[in-house]
Amino acid sequence: MDAAALIQALTERFPDAVRSSHAYRGDATIVVSREALLDLARALKGDAAFQMNFLMDLTAVDFSTFGKKPSSAFFASSGVAVRPSAELPDEHPWPGPPRVPNAAAALGAPPGPARFVVVYHFFSLPLKHRLRVEVPLEENDAEVDSVTSLWAGADWLEREVWDMFGIRFRGHANLKRILTYEQFVGHPLRKDYPVNKRQPLIGPDGHASDHS
Amino acid sequence: MPRTIPDNSVPAAAAASDALETRDMLLNVGPAHPAMHGIIRIVARLDGEQIVDADVDIGYLHRGFEKMSETVDYNGVIPYTDRLNYVSPLINNVGYCMAVEKLLGISVPERCHYIRVIVSEISRLTDHLTCVGASAMELGAFTVFLYMIKAREYLWELVESVTGARLTVSYCRVGGVKADLPEGFAEQCAKAFEETRRVLAESDALLTRNRIFVDRMSGTGKISAEDAVSYGITGPFLRASGVPYDVRKDCPYASYDRLEFDVPVGTRGDNFDRYLVRMEEMQQSMRIVEQALRDMPPGPFQASPQTGRSLPASEMVDQGKVGNIPAIRDACAVTDPTLDGSAKPLHVSIATAEKRVFLPPKEDTYGNIEGLMQHFKLVMYGHGARPPKGEVYFAVEGANGELGFYVVSDGGNTPYRVRVRPPCFAIMSALPKLVVGDMMADLTPTFGSINMIGGELDR
Amino acid sequence: MSGDAGFVTSRLDEAVGWARKYSIFQYPFVTACCGMEYMATACSHYDIDRFGAGLPRFSPRQADVLFVVGTISQKMAPVLKRIYDQMAEPKWVVSFGVCTCTGGFYDNYATLMGIDTIIPVDIYIPGCPPRPEYVLDGLLKLQAKIQAQHESGTRPAPEPRPELELEPWMPQR
Numbered sequence: 001m002d003a004a005a006l007i008q009a010l011t012e013r014f015p016d017a018v019r020s021s022h023a024y025r026g027d028a029t030i031v032v033s034r035e036a037l038l039d040l041a042r043a044l045k046g047d048a049a050f051q052m053n054f055l056m057d058l059t060a061v062d063f064s065t066f067g068k069k070p071s072s073a074f075f076a077s078s079g080v081a082v083r084p085s086a087e088l089p090d091e092h093p094w095p096g097p098p099r100v101p102n103a104a105a106a107l108g109a110p111p112g113p114a115r116f117v118v119v120y121h122f123f124s125l126p127l128k129h130r131l132r133v134e135v136p137l138e139e140n141d142a143e144v145d146s147v148t149s150l151w152a153g154a155d156w157l158e159r160e161v162w163d164m165f166g167i168r169f170r171g172h173a174n175l176k177r178i179l180t181y182e183q184f185v186g187h188p189l190r191k192d193y194p195v196n197k198r199q200p201l202i203g204p205d206g207h208a209s210d211h212s
Numbered sequence: 213m214p215r216t217i218p219d220n221s222v223p224a225a226a227a228a229s230d231a232l233e234t235r236d237m238l239l240n241v242g243p244a245h246p247a248m249h250g251i252i253r254i255v256a257r258l259d260g261e262q263i264v265d266a267d268v269d270i271g272y273l274h275r276g277f278e279k280m281s282e283t284v285d286y287n288g289v290i291p292y293t294d295r296l297n298y299v300s301p302l303i304n305n306v307g308y309c310m311a312v313e314k315l316l317g318i319s320v321p322e323r324c325h326y327i328r329v330i331v332s333e334i335s336r337l338t339d340h341l342t343c344v345g346a347s348a349m350e351l352g353a354f355t356v357f358l359y360m361i362k363a364r365e366y367l368w369e370l371v372e373s374v375t376g377a378r379l380t381v382s383y384c385r386v387g388g389v390k391a392d393l394p395e396g397f398a399e400q401c402a403k404a405f406e407e408t409r410r411v412l413a414e415s416d417a418l419l420t421r422n423r424i425f426v427d428r429m430s431g432t433g434k435i436s437a438e439d440a441v442s443y444g445i446t447g448p449f450l451r452a453s454g455v456p457y458d459v460r461k462d463c464p465y466a467s468y469d470r471l472e473f474d475v476p477v478g479t480r481g482d483n484f485d486r487y488l489v490r491m492e493e494m495q496q497s498m499r500i501v502e503q504a505l506r507d508m509p510p511g512p513f514q515a516s517p518q519t520g521r522s523l524p525a526s527e528m529v530d531q532g533k534v535g536n537i538p539a540i541r542d543a544c545a546v547t548d549p550t551l552d553g554s555a556k557p558l559h560v561s562i563a564t565a566e567k568r569v570f571l572p573p574k575e576d577t578y579g580n581i582e583g584l585m586q587h588f589k590l591v592m593y594g595h596g597a598r599p600p601k602g603e604v605y606f607a608v609e610g611a612n613g614e615l616g617f618y619v620v621s622d623g624g625n626t627p628y629r630v631r632v633r634p635p636c637f638a639i640m641s642a643l644p645k646l647v648v649g650d651m652m653a654d655l656t657p658t659f660g661s662i663n664m665i666g667g668e669l670d671r
Numbered sequence: 672m673s674g675d676a677g678f679v680t681s682r683l684d685e686a687v688g689w690a691r692k693y694s695i696f697q698y699p700f701v702t703a704c705c706g707m708e709y710m711a712t713a714c715s716h717y718d719i720d721r722f723g724a725g726l727p728r729f730s731p732r733q734a735d736v737l738f739v740v741g742t743i744s745q746k747m748a749p750v751l752k753r754i755y756d757q758m759a760e761p762k763w764v765v766s767f768g769v770c771t772c773t774g775g776f777y778d779n780y781a782t783l784m785g786i787d788t789i790i791p792v793d794i795y796i797p798g799c800p801p802r803p804e805y806v807l808d809g810l811l812k813l814q815a816k817i818q819a820q821h822e823s824g825t826r827p828a829p830e831p832r833p834e835l836e837l838e839p840w841m842p843q844r
Contacts, residue, residue, distance in 0.1 A: 024602050025314050053441050056607070057616055057633040067601075067622045094602035119618065121605055121633070125441070125457055132605060153444030156641035164278075179271035179670055180781070181746045188279055188780050195279050195779050201749050202789060243750050244700060246729030251702050251747060272747045273703055276779040291776070298704035342707070361714035368711070379707055379800055667703055670744075 001049075001129045003028035003092075009049060010131075014040055023092040029132040031098040037135055038145045044122055044131070045150050052122035052131060055147065058157035060118045060165045063097040064139075065191045100136040115139040116167055120147075137167065146172040164189035236264060239652070243272050249346050250666040254643070254655070261651045266644040273666035281630035285596030286312050286386050287571075289630060294380040296632060297668040299342050300335035300611040302371070305384035308630075310465060311606035311617035312386045316569060316599045323561040324388050325466040326508040331383060332466075332608070333497040333504075334371060337408065338364045339611030339663070340448075340490045340497075347487070347660025348419060351428055356415045363411035366404040373400060386597065387570040388563035398505050405498050412494060419487070429484035433646045433658030436481060443645070444638035447613025449662070452489045453481030459609035471503050486661040509561070528579060569597045596625040612636045612663055634668040688821025691735070691761075692814035693723030698734035700754060703741030705768035705800040717803040722810050731757040736813065737790075742770035743783045755790045763793045765813060768800050775799060 001009065003023035010030055011018045017036030022029050032040055044052040100114035114136030122131045135144055146169035147154045158169040159178040166187035169175055177184060181201065186193050242253040253269040277296060281289045293308045294301040306328045313320065345360030368378045373394050375381040383390050419425045435445070437453045450457055458475045460468040476492035478485030563570040571590055576583025589595050601623045607616040613635030620629040639662045646658050699709055713719050713727070720726075728734045731754045743751055755764065766786050769775040772795045774784035786792060793816060796809035 025317065025604050027603075027605055029603075054446075055444055056614060057605070057618065057631070059618065059631045061603075061620055061629045066628060067624075069622065069624055069626070069628075094600070096601065119631075121616065121618070125455070125462075128462055130463075130605070132603075151444065152439070152442040152645075153638050153641055156637060157444075177271075179274040181271070188276065193279075193780070195276070195283055197780050198745065199780070200745050200783070202752055243747065244754060249701065249706070251750075272744060272750075273742060274744055274746065274781045275703075275742050275777045276781040279781075280777065280779055295704050298707055342710070346710075358715045361710060362716055365711060365714075365716040378711075378802065380704065666741075 001127060003129075006050075006129055006131060010040075013043065013047075013049075020095060020098070022095050024094040025092070027132055028130065029134060031134045031136065034135045034137065034144045037133070038147065040133070041120075041147050041150055044133075050131075051124045051126050053125055054123040055120065055151035055153055055157070056123045056130075057121040058118070058147075058154055058161065060116055060161045060167055060189075061097075062116055062165060062189065062191045063113060064115050066097050066113075098134050098136040100138055116142050116165060118144055118161065118167060142166060143168040143170055145170050148172055163187065166190065234259065241655070243269075249350075249660075250664045250669075252640070252664060252666075252669075256647070256652065256655070258652060261653070263647050263650055263652060263655065266647050268640060268643050270640060271670050273670040275667075275671065277632065277667075277671040278630055281627055283626060285625050286599070286627060287590070287596065289627065290384065290386075291380065291382045293632075294382055295667050296634065296671065297339070297610060297612070297615070297665045298379060299663075299665055300332075300339035301379065301381050302331040302335040302375075302383060303339075303608060303610050303615060304632075305381065306332050306466070307606065307608040307610070307615045308617050308632075309384040309386050310608065311604055311619050312599070312627075313564070314604045314606050315602060315619050315621055316386070316597070318387055318564045318569060320388055320564045321561050322467070323392075323509050324563070326504045327389050327393060327562065328384065329466050329468060329471065330393070330501050330504050330508075331371070331374060331389075333500045334367055336497045336611050337494050338367050338371075340494050341367075341408075341411075343611075343660070343663040344415070344487060344490050347657060347663075348415070348425070350656050350660050351425060353419060353422070353425060356418050359411045359415055359418075363408045366407045370397075370401060370404045373397065385563075385570060388559075392558040392562050401501065401505065405501070408494070408498065412491065416491065420491075426484060428654070428657050429482070429487055429661075430480075431482055431484075432650050432654040433483045433486075433661060434481050435642060435646055439642070439645060440481065443642040445613065445642060446638070447610065447635050448489045448493060449486060449613065449639050451475065452478035452485040454479050459607050459614050463607060465606075465608055467504070467507075468500075470507065471500050473500050473503075483657045483661045528575075532579075594625065598623060598625050607633070610635050612639065612665070612668070632668075632671065634671065636662060636664050636669050640664055640669055684821045685818075688818045691821065692817040695722075695724040695736050695810075695814075696726055696728045696734045697724055697736045697738050697765075698729065698731050698754070698758070699727050699738045699740055700751060701738075701740045702743065702747060703768075703770065705740040705770070708800040708803060708806065709738065709740045709767065712803040712806045717807065719807065719810065722807065722814070724810055731755075732759060734758060735762060737762065737764045738767050739764065739771045739786050740767040742768075742775070742777060743786055744781050745783060746781075748783050748789055751786065752789050763813060763817065764790055765794045765796060765809060766792045767796050767806065767809075769797045770799075772797050 003026055006028045007021045007023060007030060011021065014036065017032045017040055019031045019033060021031065044050045098114055098117050116137040116139070118135045118137065120133040122133065137144060144167065146158055148158065148171070155174070156178060158172050159175060161167050162169065162175050163177045163179050164187055180188065183201065184199055237258045239256045239258055240253065241256060243251040251272040255267040255269070256263050257265040277292050280292055289308060290305055293304040296304045341360040341364045345357040349357035371381060372378050374397065375383040375390065435453055437455050440450050440453045441455065446457060454477055456475050456477045461475055473496045476489045476496070478489050559573045572583040572586045577587040590597065599621045601621055603618070603620040605616055605618045607614045609615070614633065615635055616633035618631040618633070619627055622628040643662065647655050650658065701709055711717060737755060737758060739751065766772050770777060770782070771786045774782055778784070783789070794809050794813045796806055798805050
């Protein structure tokens with residue numbers, strides 16, 4: 001199935017769950033609400049039409065400084081912007097970071113920007129198609145259902161997302177840090193974590209440093 | 213999570229062990245352990261010599277690749293990608309550059325695709341040589357290790373002649389490669405492959421029917437195809453379980469769709485099959501390189517010989533400063549030896565037509581103001597290419613499996629997010645599954661066949 | 672009489688130094704990329720055995736020289752410190768690769784900015800990774816150092832790295 005057909009099939013199958021979709025650069029992408037994630041994932045894995053037997057990747061993006069990064073150098077605005085080449089079809093524009101409906105949405109307000117987006121990359125070996133599923137989350141309620149019951153490989157990937165972003169996975173049996181250490185405070189891939197904020201386990205004098 | 217232990221003891225023995233009241237023992241392996249090439253900690257629970265449960269602790273080489281990528285420009289990430297899988301850095305380079313090219317929506321010339329295929333396959337060879345050699349060494353076959361490192365040395369000399377570096381090459385660029393293949397590369401390559409083939413034949417003779425090696429490898433570290441897929445395992449590891457998934461065949465990139473090669477597949481999913489798959493893949497890699505060298509479109513190197521006379525770049529600058537324009541008018545700047553192969557006539561075949569992304573030829577950088585400005589605009593801190601906003605995922609076949617790069621751009625000069633899908637992360641997460649039920653001594657061949665690369669696993 | 676004894680012991684020290692420098696038992700503490708070049712140096716092509724350092728011991732208690740090969744992360748630092756402490760005197764430390772010398776270009780939350788912030792270092796071999804020739808040169812320098820220490824009868828502790836004066840524009844610790 002190509003990207004457009006895949007998106008259409010999913011939208012027909014899950015009209016309520018699929019909030020938006022795009023196929024930027026040919027990557028089929030759907031944005032779903034976190035409530036619908038587990039059902040959708042189960043269908044993606046089991047349905048004969050999708051057969052997504054691989055969970056290739058599971059990661060997250062912190063969109064809190066998207067487009068707001070301070071310019072890093074004087075005259076930096078004069079960087080070289082590049083338009084896509086004419087050979088490549090650009091009929092699928094990128095709609096921007098996924099948004100999450102907040103409490104005000106019930107009153108008709110537009111959905112606000114999501115701080116975190118959990119990104120799943122699925123691949124179907126029999127049908128050779130790929131799908132990206134994005135689940136936007138709010139900062140103060142960063143929790144999503146775990147898919148470890150469907151793909152064993154999700155176990156470590158979800159632990160890594162917890163470690164790096166502080167997003168919790170409901171139903172994960174062993175959600176603890178994986179790349180950093182237990183004493184580490186904070187989540188390094190969040191945009192508000194300074195790149196060189198060190199938390200040494202032992203200090204320069206060779207003694208254990210205090211982590212209180 | 214409770215795990216079931218395969219019960220292969222006779223009832224009488226079980227009764228006797230009940231009477232003896234045996235207890236499980238915890239054995240801590242690593243993080244600095246001779247059999248663990250790479251740093252990882254395995255806490256194994258043992259019942260006698262049998263592994264009942266294993267807890268794997270990683271992250272000892274976490275160096276913040278993804279965070280660092282957010283602080284440098286798009287070309288600046290390339291040196292970091294070298295150090296992800298440092299046994300096959302060129303494949304990482306290719307994967308990252310192709311992901312960014314997809315984001316930018318640019319294409320590269322045909323010859324550049326072929327060059328990328330050639331260097332990727334040479335890298336795959338070095339990776340498999342190291343993996344098979346090191347795992348053989350851990351089982352006592354030290355000679356094989358020495359032979360394989362010898363072959364790797366010949367291939368590294370080849371890599372060095374192309375890229376200027378042995379290991380951390382930073383050869384690919386967004387929109388092309390640093391330089392064209394050097395003159396006489398095909399002959400040099402043929403010679404290196406001859407040596408490699410000899411080493412592979414010798415190693416095959418030493419290992420494949422070696423009783424000790426076969427006994428330790430076959431039947432250990434088994435994983436079924438369903439489990440392997442569920443863990444997201446790819447690459448030779450998955451193929452040894454009988455699933456013929458290869459990114460080069462199933463989602464072809466660069467020029468793999470025009471090259472003929474076979475994907476070796478195992479049947480039993482044990483360490484021995486993984487060894488056999490890797491040995492065969494090395495033969496296939498050499499086959500790919502030979503075809504690519506044959507089919508590659510000729511570069512302008514052959515098409516239009518350089519006419520200008522050569523002049524060292526520094527002298528050109530000096531002549532320019534004193535206003536001696538006639539002296540430099542039809543001269544061609546000769547740059548540093550490490551920049552060999554990146555001269556202007558070669559640029560047409562190795563760099564994208566999108567000139568705003570790719571660094572100008574060195575003689576332009578040193579020779580005229582436009583080239584200098586363009587160079588400046590791309591390399592100076594805070595400048596560099598600014599791709600449109602968007603997100604892409606691009607996968608290549610790394611030496612350990614699918615190596616995917618997920619790049620998000622916010623329209624700025626630094627990537628907003630770079631995520632790498634490390635192939636051995638999935639395999640390592642299946643390690644408890646692989647070793648439970650095996651003997652403690654089987655941990656060594658199983659871990660060797662995983663080919664854990666710390667840089668890629670922990671990033 | 673005492674002069675003669677001094678002569679004998681100093682000649683003996685020299686002999687011990689000579690023996691020691693050509694029988695280096697190294698502990699390769701291999702963590703990262705540099706390990707590949709370490710392998711290349713140790714194997715037949717470059718053959719570190721020619722310099723009497725061909726026998727890696729994978730136990731710190733049996734080793735004289737600690738080769739720290741590759742990036743040391745904050746998570747790994749206590750392990751490195753412990754292994755250094757387990758080594759018996761006399762012991763030397765070679766920092767192999769720029770990550771162990773200064774932290775290299777991994778100036779971030781995860782990595783240690785040079786192993787000399789936690790253990791003393793005798794020889795620095797920069798390079799990312801250093802070529803085998805460079806490693807052999809470093810090894811020769813270490814051998815010269817071992818010999819000189821025995822001739823002078825002292826083994827001065829390696830100098831700690833001077834504390835860096837932080838300028839305002841530098842990343843603050």
